[in-house]
Amino acid sequence: MVRVQAEPFDPGQELAHFAAGRTDIGAVASFTGFVRDTHQGERILAMTLEHYPGMTERELERIEAEARSRWSLDDCLVIHRYGRMLPGEPIVLVATASAHRAAALDSCAFLMDWLKTKAPFWKLEETPSGEHWVDARESDDIAAERWRARGPDRVK
Amino acid sequence: MVRVQAEPFDPGQELAHFAAGRTDIGAVASFTGFVRDTHQGERILAMTLEHYPGMTERELERIEAEARSRWSLDDCLVIHRYGRMLPGEPIVLVATASAHRAAALDSCAFLMDWLKTKAPFWKLEETPSGEHWVDARESDDIAAERWRARGPDRVK
Amino acid sequence: MRIRYFAWLKQRTGCAEEELDLPAEIQTVADLMAYLGERHPRFAEAAQGQGVVRCAVDQTHAEAAARLEGAREVAFFPPVTGG
């Protein structure tokens, strides 16, 4: 499931409900991204996430479908916020559930890598010296590229 | 931090407290392992984890120290239960916090791989046909081995 | 056709979106970028950088060679930085 929302969310609570009550799941992996109070040595007062409504949801759903086609997943959750947030607030949560640990861990890393290079979000930082749009990191492209090289590898 | 305990724990609640109130952490990765209701086609009624008190804690602390030496981690939590549990109950939780996502995700996978091959736990399954000790999986050795080949790779 | 701009590209064009009737010779994303560069000189400047301006046609990522036939909405934006 994919959720794109302005409202804050509580990662612990989301994970408590994720795959709850099921007894066929052996492994849950998760990743949570937070607003940090510094970036490249500068203090961050707040962060605003702009996005492309409509395309964001479609792109995240495509990425989820790609993960489900590569790994045998019992469940999958992606929550991404937009709007203004303060340091310490969660921006994104990805959770995956599978019978086995490699599928859960690998698909969670895959979802984050693809999200970082494909989901249409842009970060605007507020610092004491003014507002800056965050530059994309080349390392994110490299991280996403490693999955392309591997191709589908369905783990049993 | 390492905790070895007979008591059940709530992964969502543990993660809600993990690294709470900090604004310097950009990324939290987690893995939770659960008792599954089937294994190799057989129904699992319950699972008992035997361990080696004393050595378990030492070994988990060593594994945590190894992860902290390889990656720049802001926090690290390993909880592992022993004793009897039912399908759906969590067995193990690993959580890692770092400024950046690669360090959090990679160290979380590393901790699980090493825990699986080094921490002195043994699983006894209760099935309709009786009790069985679970065999070690060769794939776990291979998963642990990949980190040895890579050696320390401190991600900035 | 509706053209949308995101993040700092909005500051380059001075608008978040515009409705344009395109000349028939504008057939690809690259054609459109050149055309928009004439309207917005600071967009043209950004478009010269390799990989600095990305595009989506009807909300799907598209390369410079992608054709625009039948498209209703084309968006331009810098490389994404979410997550």
Next chain:
Amino acid sequence: MRIRYFAWLKQRTGCAEEELDLPAEIQTVADLMAYLGERHPRFAEAAQGQGVVRCAVDQTHAEAAARLEGAREVAFFPPVTGG
């Protein structure tokens, strides 16, 4: 020296632990395994399998060639299956 057995190795020896005064010629883990195999034939059987019986000396993983000098507790167990 205290010898401990875990998981199904306990069923092979019939005990979880035993206190033994070892002859002076028992100097390595391999020596000890051979000695214990004489006391517990079903332990010897398991010890013949490659990698089936693992060892820890004073709660640290140890190979067959590891020396026992000064050790207070030696444990034998099958490959671990936690997590």
